[in-house]
Amino acid sequence: MAPGSTTERAVVVGAGLAALRGAEAMREAGFTGALAIVGAEPYRPYDRPPLSKHVLIGETRPDATTLPSSLGADVDWHLGSSAERLDRGSRTLHLADGRALPYDRLLIATGTRARPWPNPHEGRLAGVFTLRGRDDAAALRAALAAGPRRVLVIGGGFIGCEVASACRQLGLPVTLVEPSPTPLARVLGGTVGAFIGAIHAGRGVDLRCGSEVEWLEEAEGRFVRAHLTDGTRIEADVAVIALGAVRNTEWLDGSGLSADPGGVDCDAAGYVLDTDGQPDPRIAAAGDVARFPHPLYGGRRVALEHWSQAVAQGIHAGRLLAGANPEGPYGALPTFWSAQGDVVVKSVGLTEGADALAITLGEPGSGRFVAVYGQAGRCIAAVAVDSARWLPAHADLVAAGAPFPPDGAATDRPSKGIMVLAPGFP
Amino acid sequence: MSTPADASSGSPPGLRVCVDLNLCQAYAQCCYAAPRHFRIEGHEALFYDPAPAAQDRADIERARVACPVQAIRVEDPGQAS
Numbered sequence: 168m169a170p171g172s173t174t175e176r177a178v179v180v181g182a183g184l185a186a187l188r189g190a191e192a193m194r195e196a197g198f199t200g201a202l203a204i205v206g207a208e209p210y211r212p213y214d215r216p217p218l219s220k221h222v223l224i225g226e227t228r229p230d231a232t233t234l235p236s237s238l239g240a241d242v243d244w245h246l247g248s249s250a251e252r253l254d255r256g257s258r259t260l261h262l263a264d265g266r267a268l269p270y271d272r273l274l275i276a277t278g279t280r281a282r283p284w285p286n287p288h289e290g291r292l293a294g295v296f297t298l299r300g301r302d303d304a305a306a307l308r309a310a311l312a313a314g315p316r317r318v319l320v321i322g323g324g325f326i327g328c329e330v331a332s333a334c335r336q337l338g339l340p341v342t343l344v345e346p347s348p349t350p351l352a353r354v355l356g357g358t359v360g361a362f363i364g365a366i367h368a369g370r371g372v373d374l375r376c377g378s379e380v381e382w383l384e385e386a387e388g389r390f391v392r393a394h395l396t397d398g399t400r401i402e403a404d405v406a407v408i409a410l411g412a413v414r415n416t417e418w419l420d421g422s423g424l425s426a427d428p429g430g431v432d433c434d435a436a437g438y439v440l441d442t443d444g445q446p447d448p449r450i451a452a453a454g455d456v457a458r459f460p461h462p463l464y465g466g467r468r469v470a471l472e473h474w475s476q477a478v479a480q481g482i483h484a485g486r487l488l489a490g491a492n493p494e495g496p497y498g499a500l501p502t503f504w505s506a507q508g509d510v511v512v513k514s515v516g517l518t519e520g521a522d523a524l525a526i527t528l529g530e531p532g533s534g535r536f537v538a539v540y541g542q543a544g545r546c547i548a549a550v551a552v553d554s555a556r557w558l559p560a561h562a563d564l565v566a567a568g569a570p571f572p573p574d575g576a577a578t579d580r581p582s583k584g585i586m587v588l589a590p591g592f593p
Numbered sequence: 594m595s596t597p598a599d600a601s602s603g604s605p606p607g608l609r610v611c612v613d614l615n616l617c618q619a620y621a622q623c624c625y626a627a628p629r630h631f632r633i634e635g636h637e638a639l640f641y642d643p644a645p646a647a648q649d650r651a652d653i654e655r656a657r658v659a660c661p662v663q664a665i666r667v668e669d670p671g672q673a674s
Contacts, residue, residue: 235668509635
Protein backbone atom coordinates (compact mmCIF):
# COMPACT_ATOMS: atom_id res chain seq x y z
CA MET A 168 0.00 0.00 0.00
CA ALA A 169 1.36 3.41 -0.92
CA PRO A 170 2.20 5.58 2.08
CA GLY A 171 -0.03 8.35 0.77
CA SER A 172 -3.06 6.11 0.39
CA THR A 173 -6.23 7.36 2.04
CA THR A 174 -6.90 3.91 3.46
CA GLU A 175 -3.63 3.85 5.41
CA ARG A 176 -3.72 4.23 9.19
CA ALA A 177 -1.01 6.06 11.07
CA VAL A 178 -0.67 6.03 14.85
CA VAL A 179 1.53 8.43 16.80
CA VAL A 180 2.42 7.07 20.24
CA GLY A 181 3.03 9.99 22.56
CA ALA A 182 1.52 13.48 22.62
CA GLY A 183 4.46 15.77 23.31
CA LEU A 184 6.43 18.12 21.09
CA ALA A 185 8.07 15.44 18.91
CA ALA A 186 4.74 13.65 18.44
CA LEU A 187 2.96 16.86 17.46
CA ARG A 188 5.59 18.04 14.99
CA GLY A 189 5.81 14.50 13.58
CA ALA A 190 2.04 14.31 13.03
CA GLU A 191 2.04 17.75 11.40
CA ALA A 192 4.90 16.73 9.12
CA MET A 193 3.01 13.62 7.99
CA ARG A 194 0.02 15.71 7.01
CA GLU A 195 2.17 18.38 5.37
CA ALA A 196 3.97 15.66 3.39
CA GLY A 197 0.67 14.52 1.97
CA PHE A 198 -0.47 11.71 4.25
CA THR A 199 -4.25 11.67 3.92
CA GLY A 200 -5.11 8.48 5.78
CA ALA A 201 -6.45 8.07 9.29
CA LEU A 202 -4.21 9.66 11.93
CA ALA A 203 -4.45 8.79 15.63
CA ILE A 204 -2.43 10.33 18.46
CA VAL A 205 -2.13 8.51 21.79
CA GLY A 206 -1.14 10.38 24.95
CA ALA A 207 -0.83 9.16 28.53
CA GLU A 208 -1.74 12.60 29.89
CA PRO A 209 -5.24 14.00 29.34
CA TYR A 210 -3.86 17.10 27.57
CA ARG A 211 -3.22 18.18 24.01
CA PRO A 212 0.52 18.62 23.35
CA TYR A 213 2.00 21.37 25.50
CA ASP A 214 5.39 23.05 25.84
CA ARG A 215 7.50 21.86 28.76
CA PRO A 216 10.25 24.51 29.13
CA PRO A 217 8.00 27.05 30.92
CA LEU A 218 7.09 24.44 33.54
CA SER A 219 10.44 24.74 35.31
CA LYS A 220 10.61 28.53 34.94
CA HIS A 221 7.72 30.99 34.69
CA VAL A 222 5.06 28.50 35.76
CA LEU A 223 6.92 28.06 39.06
CA ILE A 224 7.08 31.78 39.74
CA GLY A 225 3.41 32.22 38.85
CA GLU A 226 3.87 34.24 35.65
CA THR A 227 2.49 31.55 33.35
CA ARG A 228 -0.45 29.29 34.11
CA PRO A 229 0.34 25.58 33.70
CA ASP A 230 -2.57 25.20 31.26
CA ALA A 231 -1.45 28.16 29.11
CA THR A 232 1.37 26.18 27.51
CA THR A 233 -0.66 24.25 24.90
CA LEU A 234 1.46 24.27 21.74
CA PRO A 235 0.42 25.97 18.52
CA SER A 236 -0.38 23.41 15.85
CA SER A 237 -1.37 23.17 12.21
CA LEU A 238 -3.32 19.93 12.72
CA GLY A 239 -6.96 20.05 11.76
CA ALA A 240 -10.03 18.17 12.96
CA ASP A 241 -9.02 15.03 11.03
CA VAL A 242 -7.06 13.61 13.98
CA ASP A 243 -8.33 10.94 16.32
CA TRP A 244 -7.01 11.88 19.77
CA HIS A 245 -6.67 9.16 22.40
CA LEU A 246 -5.65 11.18 25.44
CA GLY A 247 -5.42 9.99 29.04
CA SER A 248 -4.57 6.45 28.02
CA SER A 249 -1.05 5.15 27.66
CA ALA A 250 0.28 2.60 25.22
CA GLU A 251 0.56 -0.77 26.89
CA ARG A 252 1.75 -3.24 24.27
CA LEU A 253 2.81 -3.33 20.63
CA ASP A 254 1.97 -6.37 18.51
CA ARG A 255 3.94 -6.00 15.29
CA GLY A 256 2.63 -9.30 13.90
CA SER A 257 -0.93 -8.01 13.70
CA ARG A 258 0.22 -4.36 13.51
CA THR A 259 -1.83 -3.40 16.54
CA LEU A 260 -1.15 -0.99 19.38
CA HIS A 261 -2.89 -1.96 22.62
CA LEU A 262 -3.78 0.80 25.08
CA ALA A 263 -4.02 0.58 28.85
CA ASP A 264 -7.78 1.24 28.69
CA GLY A 265 -8.31 -1.87 26.56
CA ARG A 266 -8.65 -0.20 23.18
CA ALA A 267 -6.68 -1.60 20.24
CA LEU A 268 -5.48 0.61 17.39
CA PRO A 269 -4.44 -1.01 14.08
CA TYR A 270 -1.64 0.76 12.22
CA ASP A 271 0.18 0.78 8.92
CA ARG A 272 2.65 3.49 10.04
CA LEU A 273 3.71 4.03 13.64
CA LEU A 274 5.64 6.94 15.15
CA ILE A 275 7.17 6.23 18.55
CA ALA A 276 7.50 9.45 20.57
CA THR A 277 6.75 8.40 24.15
CA GLY A 278 9.49 10.56 25.63
CA THR A 279 10.65 10.31 29.20
CA ARG A 280 9.43 10.62 32.76
CA ALA A 281 11.15 12.05 35.82
CA ARG A 282 13.51 9.63 37.53
CA PRO A 283 11.91 8.97 40.92
CA TRP A 284 13.59 9.23 44.32
CA PRO A 285 15.07 5.76 44.96
CA ASN A 286 13.11 5.26 48.19
CA PRO A 287 9.46 5.02 47.05
CA HIS A 288 7.98 5.76 50.49
CA GLU A 289 10.07 8.91 50.90
CA GLY A 290 9.30 9.89 47.33
CA ARG A 291 5.56 9.87 48.08
CA LEU A 292 5.74 12.10 51.17
CA ALA A 293 3.78 15.34 51.12
CA GLY A 294 6.22 18.08 50.14
CA VAL A 295 8.32 15.86 47.85
CA PHE A 296 8.00 16.62 44.13
CA THR A 297 9.32 15.60 40.75
CA LEU A 298 8.92 17.87 37.73
CA ARG A 299 8.12 16.63 34.26
CA GLY A 300 4.48 17.27 33.35
CA ARG A 301 1.98 20.06 33.62
CA ASP A 302 0.32 18.59 36.72
CA ASP A 303 3.73 18.26 38.40
CA ALA A 304 4.41 21.93 37.71
CA ALA A 305 1.01 23.02 39.02
CA ALA A 306 1.54 21.06 42.24
CA LEU A 307 5.05 22.41 42.78
CA ARG A 308 3.91 25.95 41.99
CA ALA A 309 1.22 25.65 44.69
CA ALA A 310 3.80 24.44 47.21
CA LEU A 311 6.19 27.30 46.40
CA ALA A 312 3.39 29.88 46.59
CA ALA A 313 2.58 28.67 50.10
CA GLY A 314 5.92 30.12 51.27
CA PRO A 315 8.01 27.19 52.47
CA ARG A 316 10.80 27.91 55.01
CA ARG A 317 13.30 26.40 52.60
CA VAL A 318 13.30 24.42 49.37
CA LEU A 319 15.70 21.53 48.88
CA VAL A 320 16.63 20.72 45.29
CA ILE A 321 18.22 17.29 44.86
CA GLY A 322 20.27 17.22 41.67
CA GLY A 323 22.24 19.99 39.98
CA GLY A 324 21.42 19.38 36.32
CA PHE A 325 19.53 21.84 34.15
CA ILE A 326 16.13 21.26 35.79
CA GLY A 327 17.64 21.47 39.28
CA CYS A 328 19.39 24.76 38.43
CA GLU A 329 16.22 26.19 36.87
CA VAL A 330 14.10 25.26 39.90
CA ALA A 331 16.66 26.70 42.32
CA SER A 332 16.73 29.91 40.26
CA ALA A 333 12.93 30.13 40.35
CA CYS A 334 13.03 29.80 44.14
CA ARG A 335 15.45 32.72 44.38
CA GLN A 336 13.22 34.78 42.08
CA LEU A 337 10.44 34.10 44.59
CA GLY A 338 12.75 35.12 47.44
CA LEU A 339 12.68 31.61 48.91
CA PRO A 340 15.70 30.12 50.70
CA VAL A 341 16.94 27.21 48.58
CA THR A 342 19.60 24.56 48.99
CA LEU A 343 20.83 22.57 46.00
CA VAL A 344 22.59 19.28 46.69
CA GLU A 345 24.69 17.73 43.94
CA PRO A 346 27.16 14.83 44.28
CA SER A 347 29.49 16.20 41.57
CA PRO A 348 31.99 18.97 42.43
CA THR A 349 29.85 21.57 40.57
CA PRO A 350 26.35 21.94 39.13
CA LEU A 351 25.93 20.80 35.51
CA ALA A 352 29.19 18.82 35.76
CA ARG A 353 27.94 15.79 33.85
CA VAL A 354 26.79 17.78 30.81
CA LEU A 355 29.13 20.80 30.77
CA GLY A 356 32.08 19.58 32.85
CA GLY A 357 33.31 20.96 36.15
CA THR A 358 35.10 24.00 34.72
CA VAL A 359 32.06 25.61 33.08
CA GLY A 360 29.91 24.11 35.87
CA ALA A 361 31.94 26.06 38.43
CA PHE A 362 31.51 29.32 36.49
CA ILE A 363 27.73 28.82 36.36
CA GLY A 364 27.64 27.65 39.98
CA ALA A 365 29.30 30.90 41.01
CA ILE A 366 26.49 32.86 39.32
CA HIS A 367 23.89 30.90 41.31
CA ALA A 368 25.81 31.19 44.56
CA GLY A 369 26.00 34.94 43.97
CA ARG A 370 22.22 35.02 43.76
CA GLY A 371 21.77 33.28 47.04
CA VAL A 372 21.47 29.60 46.15
CA ASP A 373 22.98 27.53 48.96
CA LEU A 374 25.08 25.15 46.84
CA ARG A 375 26.18 21.88 48.46
CA CYS A 376 28.29 20.24 45.79
CA GLY A 377 30.14 17.03 46.49
CA SER A 378 27.27 16.12 48.82
CA GLU A 379 24.59 13.50 48.66
CA VAL A 380 21.20 13.17 50.30
CA GLU A 381 20.95 9.88 52.18
CA TRP A 382 17.35 9.99 53.34
CA LEU A 383 14.31 12.18 53.74
CA GLU A 384 12.77 12.47 57.20
CA GLU A 385 9.04 12.84 57.70
CA ALA A 386 6.69 14.02 60.41
CA GLU A 387 3.06 12.94 60.09
CA GLY A 388 3.52 12.06 56.43
CA ARG A 389 5.20 15.35 55.53
CA PHE A 390 8.81 15.84 54.48
CA VAL A 391 10.55 17.92 57.18
CA ARG A 392 14.30 17.53 56.71
CA ALA A 393 16.95 15.82 54.64
CA HIS A 394 19.96 13.95 55.97
CA LEU A 395 23.14 14.12 53.91
CA THR A 396 25.65 11.30 53.83
CA ASP A 397 28.15 13.46 55.75
CA GLY A 398 25.67 13.79 58.63
CA THR A 399 24.49 17.32 57.75
CA ARG A 400 20.76 17.99 58.12
CA ILE A 401 18.80 20.38 55.94
CA GLU A 402 15.52 21.67 57.32
CA ALA A 403 13.06 22.27 54.49
CA ASP A 404 9.35 21.96 53.67
CA VAL A 405 9.71 21.17 49.99
CA ALA A 406 12.08 18.74 48.27
CA VAL A 407 12.37 18.68 44.49
CA ILE A 408 13.82 15.49 43.06
CA ALA A 409 15.75 16.53 39.93
CA LEU A 410 17.68 13.39 39.09
CA GLY A 411 17.12 13.33 35.36
CA ALA A 412 14.74 11.28 33.27
CA VAL A 413 13.88 7.69 32.43
CA ARG A 414 12.78 6.83 28.88
CA ASN A 415 9.30 5.40 28.40
CA THR A 416 10.02 2.14 26.61
CA GLU A 417 8.43 -0.52 28.86
CA TRP A 418 5.42 -0.79 26.55
CA LEU A 419 7.78 -2.10 23.85
CA ASP A 420 8.71 -5.17 25.92
CA GLY A 421 7.85 -8.23 23.86
CA SER A 422 7.49 -6.24 20.63
CA GLY A 423 10.73 -7.56 19.20
CA LEU A 424 12.07 -4.02 18.87
CA SER A 425 15.46 -3.05 20.27
CA ALA A 426 14.55 -0.93 23.29
CA ASP A 427 15.72 -0.50 26.87
CA PRO A 428 15.66 2.25 29.51
CA GLY A 429 18.18 4.16 27.37
CA GLY A 430 15.81 4.48 24.42
CA VAL A 431 14.54 2.70 21.32
CA ASP A 432 17.15 2.10 18.63
CA CYS A 433 16.84 3.63 15.17
CA ASP A 434 18.89 3.31 12.03
CA ALA A 435 20.47 6.33 10.36
CA ALA A 436 17.30 7.07 8.39
CA GLY A 437 15.10 6.99 11.50
CA TYR A 438 13.42 3.58 11.22
CA VAL A 439 13.26 1.59 14.44
CA LEU A 440 15.44 -1.53 14.65
CA ASP A 441 14.30 -4.94 15.78
CA THR A 442 16.35 -7.10 18.15
CA ASP A 443 18.17 -8.58 15.13
CA GLY A 444 19.24 -5.08 14.07
CA GLN A 445 16.87 -4.94 11.09
CA PRO A 446 14.79 -1.81 10.47
CA ASP A 447 10.99 -2.04 10.58
CA PRO A 448 9.98 0.14 7.63
CA ARG A 449 6.58 0.86 9.17
CA ILE A 450 7.93 2.30 12.42
CA ALA A 451 10.02 5.41 13.16
CA ALA A 452 10.93 7.13 16.43
CA ALA A 453 11.61 10.72 17.42
CA GLY A 454 12.39 12.90 20.41
CA ASP A 455 13.77 12.00 23.83
CA VAL A 456 13.05 8.28 23.41
CA ALA A 457 14.86 7.81 20.07
CA ARG A 458 18.44 6.54 20.19
CA PHE A 459 20.14 7.01 16.86
CA PRO A 460 23.62 7.07 15.31
CA HIS A 461 24.69 10.72 15.07
CA PRO A 462 26.68 11.34 11.86
CA LEU A 463 28.49 14.35 13.39
CA TYR A 464 29.91 12.20 16.17
CA GLY A 465 31.16 9.19 14.22
CA GLY A 466 27.85 7.37 14.36
CA ARG A 467 27.83 7.25 18.16
CA ARG A 468 24.35 6.23 19.35
CA VAL A 469 22.72 9.06 21.28
CA ALA A 470 19.27 9.84 22.68
CA LEU A 471 18.95 13.60 23.16
CA GLU A 472 16.51 15.30 25.51
CA HIS A 473 16.55 18.58 23.63
CA TRP A 474 13.59 20.73 22.58
CA SER A 475 15.09 21.40 19.14
CA GLN A 476 15.78 17.71 18.67
CA ALA A 477 12.11 16.88 19.35
CA VAL A 478 11.12 19.35 16.64
CA ALA A 479 13.71 18.43 14.00
CA GLN A 480 13.58 14.67 14.49
CA GLY A 481 9.77 14.71 14.77
CA ILE A 482 9.57 16.44 11.39
CA HIS A 483 12.12 14.06 9.90
CA ALA A 484 10.28 10.96 11.17
CA GLY A 485 6.89 12.27 10.07
CA ARG A 486 8.15 12.86 6.54
CA LEU A 487 9.80 9.44 6.51
CA LEU A 488 6.56 7.68 7.50
CA ALA A 489 4.55 9.70 4.99
CA GLY A 490 6.79 8.43 2.21
CA ALA A 491 8.41 11.79 1.54
CA ASN A 492 12.03 11.11 0.71
CA PRO A 493 14.16 12.37 3.56
CA GLU A 494 17.26 14.25 2.52
CA GLY A 495 19.48 11.57 4.03
CA PRO A 496 20.42 10.32 7.47
CA TYR A 497 19.04 12.37 10.32
CA GLY A 498 21.81 14.41 11.89
CA ALA A 499 20.72 17.85 13.02
CA LEU A 500 23.35 19.69 15.04
CA PRO A 501 22.29 19.30 18.71
CA THR A 502 21.28 22.60 20.28
CA PHE A 503 20.06 23.35 23.77
CA TRP A 504 19.06 26.25 25.96
CA SER A 505 18.32 26.69 29.65
CA ALA A 506 17.06 29.86 31.32
CA GLN A 507 18.16 29.87 34.94
CA GLY A 508 16.43 32.87 36.40
CA ASP A 509 17.48 35.58 33.95
CA VAL A 510 20.72 33.80 32.99
CA VAL A 511 20.65 32.03 29.63
CA VAL A 512 22.86 29.01 28.96
CA LYS A 513 22.91 27.83 25.36
CA SER A 514 24.88 25.07 23.73
CA VAL A 515 25.57 23.52 20.35
CA GLY A 516 27.07 20.08 19.78
CA LEU A 517 27.74 17.35 22.31
CA THR A 518 30.38 17.79 25.02
CA GLU A 519 30.86 14.09 25.75
CA GLY A 520 34.47 13.05 25.29
CA ALA A 521 35.88 16.58 25.37
CA ASP A 522 39.54 16.73 26.41
CA ALA A 523 40.01 20.51 26.37
CA LEU A 524 38.08 23.72 26.78
CA ALA A 525 38.78 27.13 25.29
CA ILE A 526 37.27 30.40 26.46
CA THR A 527 36.92 32.29 23.20
CA LEU A 528 34.79 35.24 24.24
CA GLY A 529 34.05 37.24 27.35
CA GLU A 530 35.18 36.56 30.90
CA PRO A 531 33.76 33.71 32.98
CA GLY A 532 34.04 35.89 36.07
CA SER A 533 31.79 38.50 34.49
CA GLY A 534 29.02 35.96 33.96
CA ARG A 535 29.11 36.32 30.16
CA PHE A 536 31.33 34.09 28.06
CA VAL A 537 31.58 31.47 25.32
CA ALA A 538 33.46 28.21 25.83
CA VAL A 539 34.40 25.79 23.05
CA TYR A 540 34.93 22.10 23.78
CA GLY A 541 37.65 20.24 21.90
CA GLN A 542 38.40 16.59 21.38
CA ALA A 543 41.58 15.36 19.69
CA GLY A 544 42.16 18.78 18.15
CA ARG A 545 38.63 19.34 16.80
CA CYS A 546 35.77 21.55 17.99
CA ILE A 547 32.92 19.33 19.18
CA ALA A 548 30.67 21.69 21.18
CA ALA A 549 30.26 25.25 22.39
CA VAL A 550 28.44 26.79 25.34
CA ALA A 551 27.37 30.43 25.62
CA VAL A 552 26.38 32.03 28.90
CA ASP A 553 24.39 35.23 28.28
CA SER A 554 26.16 35.45 24.91
CA ALA A 555 23.64 33.90 22.51
CA ARG A 556 24.47 36.07 19.52
CA TRP A 557 27.96 34.61 19.38
CA LEU A 558 26.73 31.03 19.27
CA PRO A 559 25.84 30.70 15.54
CA ALA A 560 29.46 31.45 14.54
CA HIS A 561 30.59 28.78 16.98
CA ALA A 562 27.95 26.37 15.68
CA ASP A 563 29.66 26.61 12.30
CA LEU A 564 32.96 25.57 13.90
CA VAL A 565 31.30 22.59 15.58
CA ALA A 566 29.36 21.49 12.49
CA ALA A 567 32.57 21.64 10.45
CA GLY A 568 34.68 19.90 13.10
CA ALA A 569 37.07 22.84 12.82
CA PRO A 570 40.55 22.64 14.39
CA PHE A 571 40.66 23.22 18.15
CA PRO A 572 41.47 25.63 19.66
CA PRO A 573 39.72 27.84 17.10
CA ASP A 574 42.14 30.41 15.77
CA GLY A 575 40.93 33.89 15.08
CA ALA A 576 37.32 32.86 14.43
CA ALA A 577 34.56 34.19 16.62
CA THR A 578 36.81 35.48 19.32
CA ASP A 579 37.42 38.80 21.04
CA ARG A 580 40.86 37.70 22.20
CA PRO A 581 43.29 38.38 19.35
CA SER A 582 45.68 40.08 21.77
CA LYS A 583 44.81 38.14 24.92
CA GLY A 584 45.08 34.73 23.30
CA ILE A 585 42.53 32.02 23.78
CA MET A 586 42.47 30.59 27.29
CA VAL A 587 42.69 26.78 27.14
CA LEU A 588 41.59 24.83 30.20
CA ALA A 589 40.74 21.29 31.23
CA PRO A 590 36.99 20.72 30.82
CA GLY A 591 36.77 18.94 34.16
CA PHE A 592 34.69 15.93 33.29
CA PRO A 593 34.65 13.28 36.03
CA MET B 594 1.26 40.64 30.56
CA SER B 595 -2.39 40.12 29.79
CA THR B 596 -4.38 37.33 31.32
CA PRO B 597 -5.05 34.57 28.79
CA ALA B 598 -8.70 34.05 27.94
CA ASP B 599 -10.26 31.39 30.08
CA ALA B 600 -11.52 28.63 27.84
CA SER B 601 -14.51 28.04 30.11
CA SER B 602 -15.67 31.66 30.18
CA GLY B 603 -17.18 31.70 26.71
CA SER B 604 -14.74 34.34 25.45
CA PRO B 605 -13.34 33.81 21.93
CA PRO B 606 -10.58 31.20 21.70
CA GLY B 607 -7.22 32.73 22.49
CA LEU B 608 -4.00 32.48 20.54
CA ARG B 609 -1.23 29.99 21.08
CA VAL B 610 2.31 31.27 20.90
CA CYS B 611 5.58 29.36 21.03
CA VAL B 612 9.03 30.87 20.55
CA ASP B 613 11.97 28.75 19.47
CA LEU B 614 14.37 29.90 22.18
CA ASN B 615 17.27 28.17 20.44
CA LEU B 616 16.82 30.60 17.57
CA CYS B 617 15.99 33.63 19.74
CA GLN B 618 18.93 36.01 20.05
CA ALA B 619 17.21 38.67 22.12
CA TYR B 620 16.92 41.30 19.39
CA ALA B 621 13.79 42.27 21.35
CA GLN B 622 11.80 43.40 18.32
CA CYS B 623 8.83 41.41 19.68
CA CYS B 624 9.08 43.42 22.90
CA TYR B 625 8.62 46.67 20.95
CA ALA B 626 5.81 45.22 18.82
CA ALA B 627 3.86 43.64 21.69
CA PRO B 628 5.25 44.90 24.99
CA ARG B 629 2.45 43.39 27.05
CA HIS B 630 3.26 39.89 25.77
CA PHE B 631 7.04 39.78 25.34
CA ARG B 632 9.86 41.06 27.52
CA ILE B 633 13.58 40.50 27.99
CA GLU B 634 14.78 39.58 31.48
CA GLY B 635 18.45 40.11 32.30
CA HIS B 636 20.67 40.29 29.22
CA GLU B 637 18.83 37.95 26.90
CA ALA B 638 16.18 35.78 28.60
CA LEU B 639 12.96 36.17 26.63
CA PHE B 640 9.73 35.77 28.58
CA TYR B 641 6.52 35.60 26.56
CA ASP B 642 2.85 34.96 27.11
CA PRO B 643 2.07 31.61 25.45
CA ALA B 644 -1.69 32.22 25.52
CA PRO B 645 -2.61 35.80 24.55
CA ALA B 646 -6.26 36.79 24.27
CA ALA B 647 -7.89 36.87 20.83
CA GLN B 648 -8.25 40.66 20.84
CA ASP B 649 -4.45 40.99 21.03
CA ARG B 650 -3.89 39.23 17.71
CA ALA B 651 -2.74 42.36 15.87
CA ASP B 652 0.05 42.95 18.40
CA ILE B 653 1.08 39.29 18.31
CA GLU B 654 1.15 39.25 14.52
CA ARG B 655 3.29 42.39 14.53
CA ALA B 656 5.71 40.67 16.90
CA ARG B 657 5.79 37.51 14.80
CA VAL B 658 6.74 39.27 11.59
CA ALA B 659 9.18 41.61 13.35
CA CYS B 660 11.37 38.77 14.64
CA PRO B 661 14.70 38.95 12.76
CA VAL B 662 15.29 35.21 13.21
CA GLN B 663 11.63 34.21 12.68
CA ALA B 664 11.48 32.30 15.95
CA ILE B 665 7.85 33.04 16.82
CA ARG B 666 5.10 30.56 15.91
CA VAL B 667 1.45 31.49 16.39
CA GLU B 668 -1.77 29.53 16.13
CA ASP B 669 -4.96 31.54 15.98
CA PRO B 670 -7.96 29.20 16.34
CA GLY B 671 -10.35 32.14 15.97
CA GLN B 672 -8.96 33.12 12.59
CA ALA B 673 -10.19 30.55 10.07
CA SER B 674 -7.49 29.98 7.48
